[in-house]
Structure formats: C-alpha cells, structure tokens
Amino acid sequence: MRVLHVVTLMSPDGRYGGPVDVAERLARATRRRGHQVAIAAGATGFHGDEPRRRDGVAYRLFRVWGGGGTTRFSRLVAPGLWMWLWRASRSADIVHLHLSRDLIMVLAAMIACARRRRCGGVVVQTHGMIIPSSSRLARAVDALAIRPTLRMADVVLCLNPEEAAQVREVEPAARSRLLPNGVETVPRDRRSDAKRRDAGRAPARREVLFLARLNARKRPLDFVRMARELEQRHPDVVFTLVGPDGGEADRVRSAIAAARSSAISWEGAVPPHAVRARIAAASVYVLPAADEPFGLTTVEAMACGVPVVISAGSGLAEAVESASAGIVYDDTTGGLVDAVERLLRDDGLAQAMGERGRELVERDYSIDGVADRLLELYPDLERGESRFRALWVTNVAAPYRVPVWRELSQLCDLEVALLEDDARLSADVAANRGADWRSDRVRDVRIRSLPTLRVARGEARFYALTRVPRIRQDAVLLGGWESPAYWQLLLVARLTGRRVVGFYESIQRTQRHRRGPIAAARRWYFRSLDAVVVPGVEARDALTAMGVDAGRISVGFNAVDVADIHRRATAAREPESAPGHRYLYVGRLIELKGVDLAIAAFARARGPEDTLTIVGHGPLQGDLRALAVRLGIGADVDFRGPVENADLPEILARHDTLVMPSREDVWGLVANEGLAAGLHVVVSSVAGVAASVSGMRGVFVVAPERDALADGMRASARSWEGPIAEPEILAHDPGAFARVFAAALRPPCARSRSRAREPQAS
Structure with missing residues (x-):
C-alpha cells in the first residue's frame, strides 16, 4: 500500500x-x-x-x-x-x-x-x-x-x-x-544519568520544564509566574522554557528579566530529534496550555517516566487524572504552583506518577498501537469499503448502548435518530430514566430526535412519526418493531432502495403474542428485513421460530463497556474486604425482576455477617422493605435507591456476588456489569443472558425460585476466593458487538467495490 x-x-x-x-x-x-x-x-x-x-x-x-x-x-x-x-x-x-x-x-x-x-x-x-x-x-x-x-x-x-x-x-x-496521537515507548532502563548529561544538565540539579511553542494558548507566562513563586523555596530547582517563538517571546523575556533569577531561563528551540532527550532530563514536565486538544509533549514526558502537570483544559486531563499519572490543576496560577510544589516536595509521589504515566502510554498511546488502529482503517479505504453511511433508529439514548454506538461510529458514518426527545423523557416520571439517559450528554455520537406522537400504556411507549424524514444513509437499523414509526421508516427505506436491518432482543419466553394478528405482523416484519442482529442465541432461536432465514441472522453478544467497568471497579476496590459475604441486587423494583425472591433467598442463605444491598427504585420498594423486616433481616438489607450508570462500578467493587433473580428478562445487562467487575453472578435461568454466560467462571444459573436462588447464593459464597482478575466477559466488549452490526449494515455494493476497482498505474 x-x-x-x-x-x-x-x-x-x-x-x-x-x-x-x-x-x-x-x-x-x-x-x-x-x-x-x-x-x-x-x-x-x-x-x-x-x-x-x-x-x-x-x-x-x-x-x-x-x-x-x-x-x-x-x-x-x-x-x-x-x-x-x-x-x-x-x-x-x-x-x-x-x-x-x-x-x-x-x-x-x-x-x-x-x-x-x-x-x-x-x-x-x-x-x-x-x-x-x-x-x-x-x-x-x-x-x-x-x-x-x-x-x-x-x-x-x-x-x-x-x-x-x-x-x-x-x-x-x-x-x-x-484516533489519539502516539509516541515511541521508552525502555525502562533508558532514563539514566547519561541521558541527563546528554541534555546538558547535571543530574544533581532538579528541573521543572516547559517544552512547547511560546504562544498565548500554551500560557508560558503562567509558567514564569509559577517559577517566580517557587524558585526561592526550592533553591536546588531550575525552571526552564524550551521552544520556538510563537508570538510570546518578548513578553517571556521581559517576565524572566523582571524575576532577576538565574534559576529561570528560556533556551529557545531544540530540533525535533532532541525533544525526547530534553524532556527525559527533567524532573517535572509542565504544560499550562488552555484548551489543549491533546498535548503530544505531555505524552512524551509520560513515556519517559517524567511526572506531568497539566491544566484541566487539556484533552489528556481525564486520562492523566484517572491513571494518577500526574496532576491536573484548576487553570489558576495558584493551582499550578500547588501542583508543582507537591511533586517537588514528595519524590515518592513524583516517581509513582512517572511510572503510572509510562504504563498509561504503553497501554493507550504507543505509536505502534495507534498505527495498528490506523492500518485497520487504511485497507478499507483503499478498497472503498468504509464509505457507507448508517442510520440507527431507537427510542432513547440508553447509556449501556452508547459505547456500542461509539465503536460503530469508528466503522461507518453513523447517525442515531431517537423517537423520544430529552425534554419529554425528563418529564416522564413513570419512565424511570435518570439524567444519564439524556442524549445531550452524549458528545461523541451524532444524535438527533425525530418528530413523533407518543402513546403510553403502562411501562410501554409507542411512537408514530408526525413527519417522515428523508433517509440519506445507505443502510437503516430499526431498533424495534412495535411502534408505527418503525413501520413508517421501513416503508420509506424500501421505497428508496435502502438496506434495512432489524435489532431483535426478545426471547420466546418474553413474547406476549404467540398467535393472532400481532404475531403475524411481527413475523412478516422480520421476514421482510435484509438482516437482523440479535444479542444472543435465545433471541436467534426466537427469530428462527418465526420462520426468519437463519442466514440473515447475525448473532452478537449483548455488550456494555466491560473494560471501563473492570478498570474502575478494580481501582475502587479496597484491599481488605469487610467480614461476611456481600450480595448485591441492581435493577428496578418491580414484579418481573423477582426482587422479593432475592430477599427471601438471602434470608435462607445468609451467614451471620452477610449483607444484601438493593440498588434501584420502583413501585414495590415499600413492600420489599416490609418483607425484609417480616423475615427478620431488615438490619442486613440496605436499600440504596437509584444510582447513575457512572457510579455503578464503585458499588460493584464493594460487593462479592450479584444476584439477578428475574422472573422474566429479555437479557439482563447488569450480569455483564457484575462479571466485568470480577464478581460472582447468580442469574435466573429464564433471563436471556443465562445461556450466553453459563460457562463463565463465577456464574451460577438457577431457577427463579426461592430455594434454588438460596442454593446458588450459598454455592457462590463457598467458592468465593476474591474478585476474578481476568473475567471472560472482557472479550465481549462494545467493539465486538459493533463489528456484528457493521457487517450486517454494510450494503452489498460496499462489499463488492474492491472487486470493481482496478489498481492505478504508478
């Protein structure tokens, strides 16, 4: 190529x-x-x-x-x-x-x-x-x-x-x-005194370094102000600016002259090939830039094991803070002074942050990893296979689905169209949706709302389009079939020659209509589609029972961001667990979820110091509290109320076994989340997820009955040896699920374009 x-x-x-x-x-x-x-x-x-x-x-x-x-x-x-x-x-x-x-x-x-x-x-x-x-x-x-x-x-x-x-x-x-920027990783034995001498500075004297263009956005004057605050408190430290003039050189010279200190200097530019050695010579690297989209020199510093101080406006701020690879300060000069002084006063902290920065680069920002991701893209472009556009239509921006959309956006030009807008969703108290379900919180996926009329029936919501949009994409994924809006879009897609793919999550046990006109309409709908994606084998079996050609069914594995949950739960987990076994339920407090079964089973299975935490809310909350008191376990059952998705990994980290006692469940993504956090999971055999996770470590599939659940909880507690370090669920991430969707959505013309193209002569 x-x-x-x-x-x-x-x-x-x-x-x-x-x-x-x-x-x-x-x-x-x-x-x-x-x-x-x-x-x-x-x-x-x-x-x-x-x-x-x-x-x-x-x-x-x-x-x-x-x-x-x-x-x-x-x-x-x-x-x-x-x-x-x-x-x-x-x-x-x-x-x-x-x-x-x-x-x-x-x-x-x-x-x-x-x-x-x-x-x-x-x-x-x-x-x-x-x-x-x-x-x-x-x-x-x-x-x-x-x-x-x-x-x-x-x-x-x-x-x-x-x-x-x-x-x-x-x-x-x-x-x-x-696609992030990447740098060459540095072997751990390369940051040596010899390298410091090559950079022109004796290793005995510590250095705080700014290396970037001297322009207003990089804020070199903030660095000089910080240096003036600290140079008298730390006489063994020098403060150096390195980089070409970007319009601020005269002001920097004046500020250094006003400081009247030999410890503060501007060296001018260094050639690109000398940047790494110059950064490696420093004790602390500082980039006070405002609105920095990335900060390649920050990554270079971390690659060398140098602790970094960056502003909250840096594109790397979240990654550096979550990995504890440096200090992110609050964009004020005082905050910058405090951050640098922390590292100068605590050599152990500086060394630990430097090592974690090196690990962060090796994991996420190595040039080889970045190049591999780019080279996965290049051949598709060369063959013309990556130019197709897809429209995903669904009701709401479910937070567990957003990671799949992000990954799919890397594989095609994706737009998500919602049948429910944020204002109406927020006003719908009965829908039981928190702020993390709002689409305006999703910044990295293109999302819009379609104009619809809505009819509510219990917990179900049905939508009809008031204005049918033009479909400009090559393929459409319809995330449901019950609402008239999906039928309207199916008709428009067929009239305009678009590829139409369905997403079907139900299993045979959860189908309300097995016979009659509604069942017939459902069969016709899915038989008419070009392809259907399902999240597991039980949903596939439900489609084949309807007569859908198995060759048009793409089986994936329903996914959440398991890597992020695993990382955050591992970071939040305390080194020593509390006494007793800690059980957890997460979900709505409604009849179908079987929370009463979990409470009754806990009453039978619990040891003297065991606890059960219930996270979620719903109409049965009062009844469930009364049940716990009646069974004599009110003090051992903690009703936590609802939490946002972002807070769930920390809660998972404080527990040992997740209990999912559903009387009926299309899938049960909380099982994915529990396994990703390293927990054991006792899961109802009627949940769609059961067949897909039954062979994984720490999984106990049981009937949704009190005694069976109690047996599963006891078995989990007996076999518990601590969190599972590398759970098998990590292989089933949003990227893998997105690739299933991409393969189903890709129009045949995009697949065959490479065969139609002839190579150009050199």
Whole structure:
C-alpha cells in the first residue's frame, strides 16, 4: 500500500509543532509494517540539508513564500507542492491530509479531493485545528474549502470526542473517528544519568520544564509566574522554557528579566530529534496550555517516566487524572504552583506518577498501537469499503448502548435518530430514566430526535412519526418493531432502495403474542428485513421460530463497556474486604425482576455477617422493605435507591456476588456489569443472558425460585476466593458487538467495490 502524508511546513527547529511530529511518527510506523510511505510538505530554514529519506520514509519538501514571519503559517504558499501533489495523488492508495486553515493545506486538500476518484482514499486529520470560528475570513475559507473537504473525505480523524463534536459543528456530514496521537515507548532502563548529561544538565540539579511553542494558548507566562513563586523555596530547582517563538517571546523575556533569577531561563528551540532527550532530563514536565486538544509533549514526558502537570483544559486531563499519572490543576496560577510544589516536595509521589504515566502510554498511546488502529482503517479505504453511511433508529439514548454506538461510529458514518426527545423523557416520571439517559450528554455520537406522537400504556411507549424524514444513509437499523414509526421508516427505506436491518432482543419466553394478528405482523416484519442482529442465541432461536432465514441472522453478544467497568471497579476496590459475604441486587423494583425472591433467598442463605444491598427504585420498594423486616433481616438489607450508570462500578467493587433473580428478562445487562467487575453472578435461568454466560467462571444459573436462588447464593459464597482478575466477559466488549452490526449494515455494493476497482498505474 502506498501512503502519502501531506502537512503544512517542516523546518529544522520544528516550529510547526505537533502535526509534523504526528505525521512522521505515523509514517515511520507504517513503513515498519512494510508499506511505501512519503511525506510532502512546505519547507523553510533548511540550507541544502533537508531530509530526502529517513527510516525508509521518502520526503518531498518544497520551498515556501510569504508569511511575514515564522508564526504566520496561514499566509504561506507552496506552488511546487500543489503541482507535485496533482500528479502524485493518482498513484497513492491513501492521501493523508493533516488539515488546518492555511493556504498550503487548503489548496492541497482541494487537490486531493478533486483527485479522490484516482486515489484509493482521502483521510483528514485535524489536530484540534478545525474548530468553529466567528471570523469572517475563517467562515469564508470553511465554505470554500474546509467544509467540502470534510464532507468528501472518507474519514476525519479526531483526537477525542470533544474535537469530533467541534468538527461536526463545522461540517455535520464529516465522518469522524477517534484516533489519539502516539509516541515511541521508552525502555525502562533508558532514563539514566547519561541521558541527563546528554541534555546538558547535571543530574544533581532538579528541573521543572516547559517544552512547547511560546504562544498565548500554551500560557508560558503562567509558567514564569509559577517559577517566580517557587524558585526561592526550592533553591536546588531550575525552571526552564524550551521552544520556538510563537508570538510570546518578548513578553517571556521581559517576565524572566523582571524575576532577576538565574534559576529561570528560556533556551529557545531544540530540533525535533532532541525533544525526547530534553524532556527525559527533567524532573517535572509542565504544560499550562488552555484548551489543549491533546498535548503530544505531555505524552512524551509520560513515556519517559517524567511526572506531568497539566491544566484541566487539556484533552489528556481525564486520562492523566484517572491513571494518577500526574496532576491536573484548576487553570489558576495558584493551582499550578500547588501542583508543582507537591511533586517537588514528595519524590515518592513524583516517581509513582512517572511510572503510572509510562504504563498509561504503553497501554493507550504507543505509536505502534495507534498505527495498528490506523492500518485497520487504511485497507478499507483503499478498497472503498468504509464509505457507507448508517442510520440507527431507537427510542432513547440508553447509556449501556452508547459505547456500542461509539465503536460503530469508528466503522461507518453513523447517525442515531431517537423517537423520544430529552425534554419529554425528563418529564416522564413513570419512565424511570435518570439524567444519564439524556442524549445531550452524549458528545461523541451524532444524535438527533425525530418528530413523533407518543402513546403510553403502562411501562410501554409507542411512537408514530408526525413527519417522515428523508433517509440519506445507505443502510437503516430499526431498533424495534412495535411502534408505527418503525413501520413508517421501513416503508420509506424500501421505497428508496435502502438496506434495512432489524435489532431483535426478545426471547420466546418474553413474547406476549404467540398467535393472532400481532404475531403475524411481527413475523412478516422480520421476514421482510435484509438482516437482523440479535444479542444472543435465545433471541436467534426466537427469530428462527418465526420462520426468519437463519442466514440473515447475525448473532452478537449483548455488550456494555466491560473494560471501563473492570478498570474502575478494580481501582475502587479496597484491599481488605469487610467480614461476611456481600450480595448485591441492581435493577428496578418491580414484579418481573423477582426482587422479593432475592430477599427471601438471602434470608435462607445468609451467614451471620452477610449483607444484601438493593440498588434501584420502583413501585414495590415499600413492600420489599416490609418483607425484609417480616423475615427478620431488615438490619442486613440496605436499600440504596437509584444510582447513575457512572457510579455503578464503585458499588460493584464493594460487593462479592450479584444476584439477578428475574422472573422474566429479555437479557439482563447488569450480569455483564457484575462479571466485568470480577464478581460472582447468580442469574435466573429464564433471563436471556443465562445461556450466553453459563460457562463463565463465577456464574451460577438457577431457577427463579426461592430455594434454588438460596442454593446458588450459598454455592457462590463457598467458592468465593476474591474478585476474578481476568473475567471472560472482557472479550465481549462494545467493539465486538459493533463489528456484528457493521457487517450486517454494510450494503452489498460496499462489499463488492474492491472487486470493481482496478489498481492505478504508478
């Protein structure tokens, strides 16, 4: 495969910053995997020593004009690059554009999109540079070039959900996918005194380092203010700024001069190849940037085992904080001072955070892992298989379904259409939905609400469209069949030639209508679909019993974000458990869930110090409390009330066995959550999940009866040896489920496009 990266500017001092670093890292990693890779860019500052080939990557650099200074990238022009790209793009399988609002990249993007049919695919990576702007010039550039480029690109790579939302605000049709930046990992024995001496500083003197462009967004003046506060308290520490001028150099010089301290200095820029060694020489790395989309040098510091201090506005803030790989401060100078001083005063804390930062990089931000994810995408683009668009229609934004949508968004251009809007959902007290069910809390999936009329019947909600939308996607997934809205959309999809896929979760035991007109309508509906996705074998059996062709049924495994639950539960778990066995029920307090059976079974099975916690609420709460008192276990049963999904892993971590006593349950995703947290699970044999998890460690499938549940709870307590470290459920994550949906949704034309394409001549 032939891959061409295009970036605005290369220079010996690396003044263009992150996009060049990312392009080079991805290019080297792609080349190591046997592909042909080239980088094309404007060039300045070279004097006959510009690179032609490094690490097997070819460089095509072209002279630039204009700019009026080193920081005016938007005004640079590179006619030679544009003319070369017009010819070269036809022989590339992938053109990878590192896009920004400058003349070089704007015209390069227009050329690549104009030649799109002659190359395999166009990838755009925005690096946080394509955000909504009120500037008239920016709006004009967006209308003429940026928005068409985002629309035509096969995929737009974004660093995080926030950037993806910003890109979609600029162009709603952008096919965004998430791809973090990555760095080469550092062997643990490489951060040595010799490396410090190579960086020009004796190892005996500690250093707090700022390494970035000196521009206003990076806030180098905040670093100087912090240094002035701390340099007298810590005479053994030096505070150094390293990086090219980005418009703030004069102010930084003045602030350093006013400090009158030899401990504070600005060294200027270092060449890109020396950045890692320079960071590794530091004791603490500080990046006080506001609204930093990622922070590649922060990742470099963590890779070297250097503890980091970053602001809450950094795109890495959540990852660093959750991994305890550094300190995230509150965007104030006082907060910055306190954070740096904590690390200077506590060497043990600094070392521990440095090690956790290294582990975080190895797990999530290694360039090899990032390149592998990118190379999974490239072949699909080369074959033209990733350009299909899908519409998923369902009633509400269930929080357990959002991770699957996120993963599916990485495999196709996905839009989710809801039949229930947030305002109506919040006002519906009987629906029993918390704030985590609101769609406006989902920032990394494109979601809209359809205009509907709603009829409530008990707990059921039925919807009819008041205005049938145009379906612009290639395929439609219908998340139900009972509401008229699904039938309306099925008709529109059929009339417009769209592929229609159903999602069916019910099992035969939960079907209300086995005969009669409703059962006949259900059979006709699912037989008419192109494909149906089911979450388990019991739902598959229900469809085949209706006469649906088994070849059109795709069997997945109903999924929640098991990796996140496992990580958070493990982090929250206390090293020593409380005495006794701790049972847990999570769900609604209604008849079908069998909570009364769990309480009665606990009364029979409990040991002297055992407890039962009940999480959830519903109309039977008063009756269940009275039952516990009547059975003499009122003091041992704790009714916690409802909790949001985000708080559930911490609750799971404080318990040993999850009890799911359902009298009837289509699936029972709480079983997935309990297993992901390492718990044992006593699960009702009539729940849809039972057949799919029955062979996993810690699972006890029992009949939904008091004595059978009590036997299962006793067996769980007897065999309990602590949380299961690597539960089998981790293999059944949202990504695996999303791939099942993607395979069912992908139109036949997208599958066969690779066979229809002929390779272009070099």
